[in-house]
Amino acid sequence: MHMQDAKEVLKLRDICLRFGKAEVLRGVDLSVKQGEVVVIIGGSGSGKTSLLRCINLLNVPSSGSIVIDGETLFDLDRSGADKAGLKPAQVNRIRAQTGMVFQQFNLFPHMTALQNVMEAPVTVKRQNRQEVEKRARDLLAQMGLDQHVDKRPAQLSGGQQQRVAIARALAMDPKVMLFDEPTSALDPELVGEVLKAMVALARSGMTMMVVTHELGFALEIADRVIFIDQGLIAADGPPEQVLLHPEHPRLKQFVGRFHETADLLRPFLEGKTAAATH
Amino acid sequence: MTFDWTVVTSNAHLLWQGFLITLYYTVTTIVAGLLIGLVIGLIQLSPFRPLVWLGRLYVEFFRNIPLLVIVLWTYYALPIFLGVNITKGWAGFLALSFYVGSFYAEILRAGVQSIDPGQTDASTALGMSYGQRMRRIILPQAFRRMVPPLAGQSIIQMKNTTLLSMITVPDLLYQGSYISSFTYRPMEIYTAIGLIFVVVLVPLTLLSRKLEKAGMVTK
Numbered sequence: 001m002h003m004q005d006a007k008e009v010l011k012l013r014d015i016c017l018r019f020g021k022a023e024v025l026r027g028v029d030l031s032v033k034q035g036e037v038v039v040i041i042g043g044s045g046s047g048k049t050s051l052l053r054c055i056n057l058l059n060v061p062s063s064g065s066i067v068i069d070g071e072t073l074f075d076l077d078r079s080g081a082d083k084a085g086l087k088p089a090q091v092n093r094i095r096a097q098t099g100m101v102f103q104q105f106n107l108f109p110h111m112t113a114l115q116n117v118m119e120a121p122v123t124v125k126r127q128n129r130q131e132v133e134k135r136a137r138d139l140l141a142q143m144g145l146d147q148h149v150d151k152r153p154a155q156l157s158g159g160q161q162q163r164v165a166i167a168r169a170l171a172m173d174p175k176v177m178l179f180d181e182p183t184s185a186l187d188p189e190l191v192g193e194v195l196k197a198m199v200a201l202a203r204s205g206m207t208m209m210v211v212t213h214e215l216g217f218a219l220e221i222a223d224r225v226i227f228i229d230q231g232l233i234a235a236d237g238p239p240e241q242v243l244l245h246p247e248h249p250r251l252k253q254f255v256g257r258f259h260e261t262a263d264l265l266r267p268f269l270e271g272k273t274a275a276a277t278h
Numbered sequence: 279m280t281f282d283w284t285v286v287t288s289n290a291h292l293l294w295q296g297f298l299i300t301l302y303y304t305v306t307t308i309v310a311g312l313l314i315g316l317v318i319g320l321i322q323l324s325p326f327r328p329l330v331w332l333g334r335l336y337v338e339f340f341r342n343i344p345l346l347v348i349v350l351w352t353y354y355a356l357p358i359f360l361g362v363n364i365t366k367g368w369a370g371f372l373a374l375s376f377y378v379g380s381f382y383a384e385i386l387r388a389g390v391q392s393i394d395p396g397q398t399d400a401s402t403a404l405g406m407s408y409g410q411r412m413r414r415i416i417l418p419q420a421f422r423r424m425v426p427p428l429a430g431q432s433i434i435q436m437k438n439t440t441l442l443s444m445i446t447v448p449d450l451l452y453q454g455s456y457i458s459s460f461t462y463r464p465m466e467i468y469t470a471i472g473l474i475f476v477v478v479l480v481p482l483t484l485l486s487r488k489l490e491k492a493g494m495v496t497k
Contacts, residue, residue, distance in 0.1 A: 056402075056403050058399055058402060058403060088407065088408075089407065092405045092406070092407050093405065095402070095403070095405050096404065096405025098403070099403070100399075100400075100403040102396060102399065102400060104394075104396050106394070106396035106397060106399060106400035107400075108397065108400070108401075108415055108419075109419065110418050110419055110422070119404070119414065119415075120404035120405060120406065123406060123410050123414055124404060124405045124406055124410065165400075168404070169403075169404075172404060172405065178403075
């Protein structure tokens with residue numbers, strides 16, 4: 001791919017995050033190019049979700065800088081001097097250039113699927129209601145939800161809710177999409193439909209950062225896989241290198257568990273193909 | 279003893295007048311209380327510590343002093359402190375509104391805080407401001423949950439208006455004691471007043487149950 005000359009959509013520098021005494025992130029540097037799909041993996045408590053939530057300031061870093069498409073969203077050096085000095089309205093405007101999809105979907109339960117998708121463009125961007133509705137219907141159709149536009153979240157399955165959530169984020173025309181374990185709360189048989197929607201989105205050229213445990217998805221679609229360990233980036237490279245030939249000892253351990261489950265399945269899978277060839 | 283209901287029927291016009299006064303103070307103090315509750319409730323949810331404390335102070339003050347003391351104090355002591363004359367009607371209105379406002383504020387605060395933080399995350403991530411989040415996402419959901427406790431507190435409020443009789447506002451209870459004073463039949467009169475409250479409040483209770491169910495369906 002032509003990643004070398006693509007422009008940087010997101011640039012994080014020296015991101016630190018503290019919750020009280022606990023240091024969750026300890027200086028993360030990361031830049032993401034236009035159209036790149038970055039998968040973030042790591043054990044629980046490694047800081048991978050916190051990192052994602054820092055990008056749109058749902059978690060406010062204790063220091064570091066965040067630049068989205070050339071605009072500085074946040075800039076605080078380690079001494080605590082605020083170099084960006086943005087007003088909340090400016091923060092909201094830049095923040096709206098990122099879309100986020102959550103583990104628990106977080107759809108608005110008092111609105112239909114269509115109203116969920118229309119809410120931010122109408123309320124935040126004050127766009128024309130008719131145009132927003134047309135685009136929202138298109139996005140929901142793209143997610144395979146044409147039959148469900150007038151249903152409320154409670155009437156939808158988890159997989160359908162998550163696809164509405166993706167459409168809701170896309171309606172704001174984000175520069176980068178952030179996925180926080182989007183399939184972790186789903187029943188196993190519903191994971192596929194959400195991953196399929198995400199693969200289609202990645203192929204369409206959307207810049208994506210995905211925190212996930214679906215390593216198969218990472219191998220399939222990621223341009224880069226990042227392993228976070230103890231609040232730092234411990235490995236960063238193409239999926240084949242990070243997932244299939246890990247060097248970092250803790251990454252080896254982490255990926256090893258995945259390979260073990262795959263190994264457990266292998267006899268069954270091979271038995272199946274053997275049976276099919278007969 | 280036998281009940282002689284003629285003392286009630288022959289003084290029905292006095293009870294009716296009292297009933298209208300009771301209704302008037304119930305409705306006006308609930309409306310004023312809701313406004314106070316909204317302001318104090320939102321103040322308590324603000325990110326500014328001093329405002330939160332101010333709201334807390336208000337709530338604890340009015341919630342922990344007996345209403346009768348507040349009513350009497352507002353009528354007898356407040357005019358002295360402020361150096362102004364307030365009528366018994368105004369004193370009663372203010373006391374009842376401030377009192378119920380503190381309870382409404384707590385209901386609002388608890389209602390908003392019961393909403394899943396994921397809702398704030400999602401609306402914030404979409405670029406919504408604090409005001410937009412509250413107005414479009416949080417409050418509409420919180421109000422649904424607040425219907426049952428608001429209805430409960432409002433029912434209590436109607437009964438609490440009877441304390442106005444202590445500062446001679448001619449409400450239902452005041453009329454009752456007045457009728458008793460010349461008929462010497464308090465049993466019949468107070469039984470009738472009790473029944474009037476039941477007849478008005480039981481349908482309202484049923485209505486709030488219905489609203490509660492309707493609220494659950496939309497979730």
